[in-house]
Amino acid sequence: MTISNIIGAVNVGIIGMGKMGEAIAKGLLKAKRYKIFFHEINRERIEEIMAKYSQVKFLTLEQLVDTSQIIILAVKPQDLSQVLGKVNSVQKKEKLFISICAGISTSYLAQRLPRARIVRIMPNMGALVGNAYSAITPGKKATPNDIKLVKEMFSTIGKVDVISEDLMDAVTALSGSGPGYLGYFLNALIEAGEEIGLGENSREMVLSCLVSTARIVQELNISPEQLVTMVASKGGTTEACLSLWTESNFKQLVKDGVNKALGRAKELER
Numbered sequence: 001m002t003i004s005n006i007i008g009a010v011n012v013g014i015i016g017m018g019k020m021g022e023a024i025a026k027g028l029l030k031a032k033r034y035k036i037f038f039h040e041i042n043r044e045r046i047e048e049i050m051a052k053y054s055q056v057k058f059l060t061l062e063q064l065v066d067t068s069q070i071i072i073l074a075v076k077p078q079d080l081s082q083v084l085g086k087v088n089s090v091q092k093k094e095k096l097f098i099s100i101c102a103g104i105s106t107s108y109l110a111q112r113l114p115r116a117r118i119v120r121i122m123p124n125m126g127a128l129v130g131n132a133y134s135a136i137t138p139g140k141k142a143t144p145n146d147i148k149l150v151k152e153m154f155s156t157i158g159k160v161d162v163i164s165e166d167l168m169d170a171v172t173a174l175s176g177s178g179p180g181y182l183g184y185f186l187n188a189l190i191e192a193g194e195e196i197g198l199g200e201n202s203r204e205m206v207l208s209c210l211v212s213t214a215r216i217v218q219e220l221n222i223s224p225e226q227l228v229t230m231v232a233s234k235g236g237t238t239e240a241c242l243s244l245w246t247e248s249n250f251k252q253l254v255k256d257g258v259n260k261a262l263g264r265a266k267e268l269e270r
């Protein structure tokens with residue numbers, strides 16, 4: 001039976017209910033089309049999830065693999081090999097597996113799970129607030145229906161694009177890590193505000209600037225450079241700051257950092 005033939009609730013099993021697993025579960029629950037099961041080794045985390053979401057059920061790995069039509073692999077990449085070995089030993093029927101693990105190729109997954117149709121996906125932490133960016137890439141055996149279903153599922157936590165697998169490391173280095181980069185930059189701005197006397201107000205100001213900056217660029221459909229020109233009048237305060245950053249080659253430093261992240265993603269690729 002193909003996934004598109006599933007009428008009513010779709011059983012989704014999540015292996016590894018950490019930050020991303022929970023964010024995905026939250027999005028899926030809102031869609032009301034999915035029944036969520038999870039398997040997790042961290043006892044405290046199991047209790048925390050069960051206390052927070054009465055609709056989400058804990059299962060043993062074997063029960064989860066049996067019950068779920070779709071299985072999401074959401075453990076850390078270094079824990080994946082062990083999980084794949086166990087899953088393969090208990091899996092009886094062919095199923096759709098979705099991996100969100102950074103750096104794990106569809107061919108590696110196909111070799112470890114011979115009875116799996118695989119879709120690889122790189123979401124980001126935006127999932128926590130239903131505003132993720134997710135790039136998906138199908139494995140060789142994934143059907144058009146599988147891709148449609150995965151797009152539908154991950155649309156519950158934000159925007160989804162299908163991309164070719166050779167760009168997955170670049171996606172990881174830009175949008176996967178991106179919330180971490182912007183969090184770092186936010187922190188620097190907030191500290192700067194505090195140091196010039198703004199105290200607790202600094203955080204609100206910086207957050208408001210970040211949200212409105214993204215909205216202006218998106219909603220007015222202008223380039224970030226146009227926005228810079230709108231704000232930085234000649235001889236003014238913004239220009240004073242930006243001239244120092246330009247002299248210090250800040251833009252190049254940002255690009256070098258993203259390239260370093262890309263190198264690391266390639267090193268981790270299996």
Ligand SMILES: NC(=O)c1ccc[n+]([C@@H]2O[C@H](COP(=O)([O-])OP(=O)(O)OC[C@H]3O[C@@H](n4cnc5c(N)ncnc54)[C@H](OP(=O)(O)O)[C@@H]3O)[C@@H](O)[C@H]2O)c1
Pocket residue numbers: 015016017018019020021039040041042045074075076077079082083100101102122123124125176
């Ligand atoms: N975080 C991000 O921004 C982000 C973005 C895109 C993709 N990803 C990918 O998402 C995956 C999960 O990341 P995360 O940040 O959600 O990690 P996380 O918070 O550490 O969650 C992973 C969870 O899996 C549990 N686990 C470990 N081994 C297990 C096993 N054998 N069976 C069941 N559960 C097991 C961990 O328990 P313990 O804590 O006890 O080990 C933990 O609760 C990673 O592969 C990562 O590459 C993450």
